[in-house]
Amino acid sequence: HHNIDKSLLAAGEVETRFGGGMVKKPMKLIFGDRATFEANGVSIPVGEIAIQTAKNWFRENMRFVDPDEHVKYQIEVQPGSSALTDIFRRGGRILEANDTSAAVGWAPMTKTERIVLSVEKYMNSKEFKKMFPESGEDIKVMGFRKDDELELIVSMAFVDRFIEDEKDYFEKKALILKEIRRFVEEKSGFEKFKVQLNTLDVPGRGLDGIYLTVLGTSADGADSGQVGRGNRVNGLISLNRPQCSEAAAGKNPVSHVGKIYNLLTHEIANEIYETVSGIREVYVWMLSKIGRPIDQPIVAAVQIIPDSSEPFDKISKEARRVVDYKLEDIEEFCMKLAHGKIPIC
Incomplete structure (x- = not known):
């Protein structure tokens, strides 16, 4: 425990x-x-x-x-x-829930969500760090879409050992910004987009006007962090989506539904979207009751937005089949969580 x-x-x-x-x-x-x-x-x-x-x-x-x-x-x-x-x-093969908790997962990601996540992953990839060793790991990508136009505001810690002076900082920043724009143009699917990087920067103010760190993270001298205040289990914080209030990190993976259902609802939603035709969008909601086996939630609800290409009765029946299968397989899911095979962010 x-x-x-x-x-x-x-x-x-x-x-x-x-x-x-x-x-x-x-x-x-x-x-x-x-x-x-x-x-x-x-x-x-x-x-x-x-x-x-x-x-x-x-x-x-x-x-x-x-x-x-x-x-x-x-x-x-x-x-x-x-x-x-x-x-x-x-004991028992399936443990009882150690909390009364609700969770929600959804699929698919929007085009905006996909590119926000992709940009962060690319900027923290080995390939990117090899090209730009001055780029730190502390990266925040804020995405905003208005109609068919995307705006990305990126904050990235620079590592001071690779920066000679203020001029060098802005030159390297320009190269990194150019590469981010190239990536977005190639991967996003948006014809109109705007990307900005470290918008607090002000030329002419020396160290006070640029985003420098010693260790590649603002936690080295500026920002503290706490479990549950960062990205949700799918790597995003999507403000127009329903969110689970539970922090998945740190909870045990075999009885704490705040972790299990948090991730399982997303897995079920993705499985439904990928295997059931006729769906434009799907949300999966689950509610546990403390003391009740985790494979028996008191609510397992699926909200479907169809694309009108299939009869809804057929869609509903196939979605129920996925939910039933996933709950029957929850022991294996928990073991994957326990062995770190399912990322929680």
Whole structure:
């Protein structure tokens, strides 16, 4: 049992400089909430596991963050309540839900959603980092469509060790912006689009007028972060879509429906859209009840917007079949979650 989904990354303090700055105070990663520290007489080193997992993530995803030097760790995890941990002692192939929670997933992504996600993934790809080593991992892409015109506002941390002076910054920024525009023109499907990068920048103000970091993330000296405040499980924050309020990261993958249903609704929606003809858009809603087996939600509703090419009775019947199949297969789905085979962002 574990629900370590109340974690906070507190920003550190840095001094940015052209040619490379310094970290004056490391970031702090605080782990909070509940976990099992002993099972069947075996002690579980929860704190060590959490810290090592975080260090591995930093090494794999942040090129310039040394997880031993640039991050401090604070464990505020306590044993779980007897009622919730008893869910595991009760056993059974399918565990009972440890919360009453609702989730919603949908498909397909719009053209705007697809290009927003694609731009961020491309800018954080190995290919892009090889071309532009000065580009940091801290990237935000805001997309806005009006009629048939797309506007993208991109924020990207630059790494100061690769920037010689203000002139060099703006020259490299121009090259990166050109590459983003090329990618959008090739991949988006929009004939009219506008892309802007780091719009707070002001030439002539030196370090104060540009977006520089030491480690490639604004968390090194500016912005803190918290579980649940970032992207949803599909990698986006779509303001015109219904959203689940649960944070998926940190929750256990076998009984916490705040994680399971959050991801399962999206998987079911995508499966319905891809396998059932006649659908323009589909939403899947699920509601659990604490203490009830997770394969038996009290609500599993499908909202379909048809394209009028198929009889609705046929569409409805096939959609129900997908939902039933996915719920019957929920044990395998949970195991994929447990082994990290399904990304949660």
